[in-house]
Amino acid sequence: MEKLLVFGHKNPDTDSIASSIAMAYLQNKLGENVEPRRLGNISKETEYALNHFKIGAPELLTSVSEDDCVILVDHNEAPQSADNIEKAHIRMVVDHHTMNFKTSEPLYYHAEPVGCTCTIIYKLFEENNVVIPSDVAGLMLSAIISDTLLFKSPTCTDLDINVAEKLSKISNTDINSYGLEMLKAGTDLSSFSEKELLNLDSKLFDLGDKIKTKISQVNTADINDVMSRKAKLEEVISNEISEMDLGLNIFLITDIINSNSQIIALGSSTDLVEKAFSVKLENNTAFLPGVVSRKKQVIPVLTAAIN
Numbered sequence: 001m002e003k004l005l006v007f008g009h010k011n012p013d014t015d016s017i018a019s020s021i022a023m024a025y026l027q028n029k030l031g032e033n034v035e036p037r038r039l040g041n042i043s044k045e046t047e048y049a050l051n052h053f054k055i056g057a058p059e060l061l062t063s064v065s066e067d068d069c070v071i072l073v074d075h076n077e078a079p080q081s082a083d084n085i086e087k088a089h090i091r092m093v094v095d096h097h098t099m100n101f102k103t104s105e106p107l108y109y110h111a112e113p114v115g116c117t118c119t120i121i122y123k124l125f126e127e128n129n130v131v132i133p134s135d136v137a138g139l140m141l142s143a144i145i146s147d148t149l150l151f152k153s154p155t156c157t158d159l160d161i162n163v164a165e166k167l168s169k170i171s172n173t174d175i176n177s178y179g180l181e182m183l184k185a186g187t188d189l190s191s192f193s194e195k196e197l198l199n200l201d202s203k204l205f206d207l208g209d210k211i212k213t214k215i216s217q218v219n220t221a222d223i224n225d226v227m228s229r230k231a232k233l234e235e236v237i238s239n240e241i242s243e244m245d246l247g248l249n250i251f252l253i254t255d256i257i258n259s260n261s262q263i264i265a266l267g268s269s270t271d272l273v274e275k276a277f278s279v280k281l282e283n284n285t286a287f288l289p290g291v292v293s294r295k296k297q298v299i300p301v302l303t304a305a306i307n
Contacts, residue, residue, distance in 0.1 A: 002069055004091060007037040007061060007082065008117075009075035011202050014046045018143035019073040019117040020058055022136050023094060026121065027071070029130045034071065037061035039082055043200055045186025045219075049142035052178070053135040053171070064088040074117040076101040079204040094120055097295060115160040116147040122163045138171035145179040146186075149219075152259050155296045183256055187221045194232045198240070198251060205299060208306045211247040211269050214240065217294050219256045226253045227262060227285075234284060237266050248272065254292050261291045276305035 006023045008016020020036040027034040036058035042050070050057055063083035064070060070082075071092040077100050078085050092108040093101065096117050101109075112120050118140040125132050132140070144164045148156035151164075168175045189197060202216035220226050226233075237249045248267040255261065264285050265273045273279070279286040291297045 001033045004032060004034045004069045004071055005037050005061065005064070006034055006071040006073060007039055007058070008073050009080040009203065010039045010082075011199055012038050012040050012046070013043065013074075013201055014049055014146035015117050015143040016074045017042065017046050017058065018049070018139040019094065019121055021055065022118060022121045022125075022132075022140050023071060023073050025133070025136055026125055026128065026130055030128060035059075043186060044188055045146060045182060046142075048182050048185035049139055049146075052182070053138040053142075055135055055139055073121075076111075077205075094124070096120060098299070114157050115153060115155040116144045118143040119157075119160045119163045122167065132167070132170055134171050137167045138173050141167035141171055141173055141175070142182055145175065145182060149256055149259070149292055150176070150179045150183060152256075153293050153296075155293050183219065184221065187219055187256065189218060189220065189226065194229060194236045197226070197229075198233065198236055203294070204244075207248070207269075207272070207302055211272070211306065212245060213248040213250070213267075213269075213302070214244065214246055215250045215252065215294055215298060217252040217254060219254050221255070221257050223253050223255050223260075223262045230264065230285070233264060234266065237264065241267050250298070252291075252294060252298065256292075259290060259292050261288045262286070263288060272302060272305055276301045 006020050008020050017038055024034045024036040038058045038060055042057050061082060064085060066087045068088040069091055070088050073094045076093050076095050090103055090107055094117060095111045096114050141164055144160050148160055151161055197218055198216045200218055202214055205213045207213050241249050246267055247269040251264040253262045265281060266284055270281055274281055277288055
């Protein structure tokens, strides 16, 4: 039987890991031979969730080849995927992001404008009459809590909340108490170097046809804790601009308690940031009240400004 590998994006977050594990479980129950993989290190938040529900982390994968058949979850853009993804046979995509995707082969593509990929995968379990085991349900719940910041993010939909409530019953998990502890586990950034901080959750985008952009994000309970490292962070950000030929490099520091963000932005196109958010960067930084979502409140705003 043909083996398929399922994985989320590079620098995986909790949704990328959880959706890979859940999708592999579902497809195996449907008679396929599917194994989950990860494209980077496990974050502290994800580690907390995996340990809580006693699930092992997927095996690390760095690149694929023309011999590999794959399922992509929680992403669809090649720069965010495994190296050489254009050579692999993509059989399926399950995602909740903007579509920027081409393939030479027909495939199954399921995307919905919800807060979390695991919300979509829950629907796939229902549609196929497959029972979700307690541990997988708990991990899927963790992904929804993470991606929606415990339902505070503007990406959160009624469907995300409804699915989370169902998963909490299956996994016998209190959403609020567990969710707060999991999110807090992810805000301990003290052991990470500046380079590691900038790559815990980062994605590459092309804004228009000209501006190669990297947008990184970390969650914290205190923005000042991260901003105290600003000088060293800027040094790494500047190095990345040179090494990766970036026109714009943005670091989003998100306060999960008060639902605000501080940004550090460098590059030749920082005027785009000022235009998009109607702010003035002072010493390469600006405060963005109410902004917590890269997907819904940063990328679309920057794209609209360049257009």
